Amino acid sequence: MRVLLVEDEKKVASFIKKGLEEHGYAVDYGSDGKSGLVMALDEIHDLIILDINLPEIDGLTVLRQMRAKKVATPVLLLTVRATIEDKVIGLDTGADDYLAKPFSFEELLARVRALLRRSSDSKSPVFTVADLVLDPASRQVFRGSDRIELTSKEFAILEYFIRNRGRVLTRTMIIDHVWGYDFDADTNVVDVYVNYLRKKIDAPYEPKLLHTVRGTGYVLREE
Numbered sequence: 001m002r003v004l005l006v007e008d009e010k011k012v013a014s015f016i017k018k019g020l021e022e023h024g025y026a027v028d029y030g031s032d033g034k035s036g037l038v039m040a041l042d043e044i045h046d047l048i049i050l051d052i053n054l055p056e057i058d059g060l061t062v063l064r065q066m067r068a069k070k071v072a073t074p075v076l077l078l079t080v081r082a083t084i085e086d087k088v089i090g091l092d093t094g095a096d097d098y099l100a101k102p103f104s105f106e107e108l109l110a111r112v113r114a115l116l117r118r119s120s121d122s123k124s125p126v127f128t129v130a131d132l133v134l135d136p137a138s139r140q141v142f143r144g145s146d147r148i149e150l151t152s153k154e155f156a157i158l159e160y161f162i163r164n165r166g167r168v169l170t171r172t173m174i175i176d177h178v179w180g181y182d183f184d185a186d187t188n189v190v191d192v193y194v195n196y197l198r199k200k201i202d203a204p205y206e207p208k209l210l211h212t213v214r215g216t217g218y219v220l221r222e223e
């Protein structure tokens with residue numbers, strides 16, 4: 001799952017980013033409304049956490065412009081103002097939920113999970129390729145009747161593959177989606193994780209589903 005965080009207060013931003021990353025989310029970060037809006041319009045995020053008081057363009061304007069451009073990504077608004085009027089304005093503008101500062105990380109995480117569950121329920125609840133099954137809501141993976149335990153990174157990679165089944169994904173696409181834009185590392189890390197995944201979801205089973213596309217990347221499909 002990939003989250004966009006738009007928040008100008010450095011301390012709050014790094015607290016949220018670190019916490020979410022520890023829970024297996026990839027986090028892209030914008031420190032003002034203008035850069036946040038540009039990233040939001042890419043429509044590559046599963047969720048946007050958007051502060052209202054931002055430099056350049058305020059959060060409500062970012063939200064209004066996103067929705068005007070038909071970007072439907074769920075949005076969790078952050079604010080210091082917690083009056084009923086402000087809450088109504090935020091929700092009317094197209095926010096999916098609202099969290100007043102200060103908040104605990106546990107509360108934020110609960111809201112994030114609820115929003116992601118809601119949006120995955122309204123899309124496709126369960127993904128399958130052959131007898132491989134991934135349920136994003138319960139975060140469970142099965143191959144046939146075997147339940148497969150994955151780490152949060154392995155799960156994030158498999159989820160990206162299965163949501164794009166049949167499509168070749170490059171190492172760079174996988175890095176950007178699973179680790180976030182600012183992850184500064186060798187794309188070899190992808191090969192390492194794909195190997196871990198293969199050992200769990202493919203090695204003991206037939207048919208093989210995760211294929212190497214020489215010189216390009218990987219694809220998940222039934223041949």
Ligand code: CA
Nearest residue numbers: 008051053054
């Ligand atoms: Ca702010």
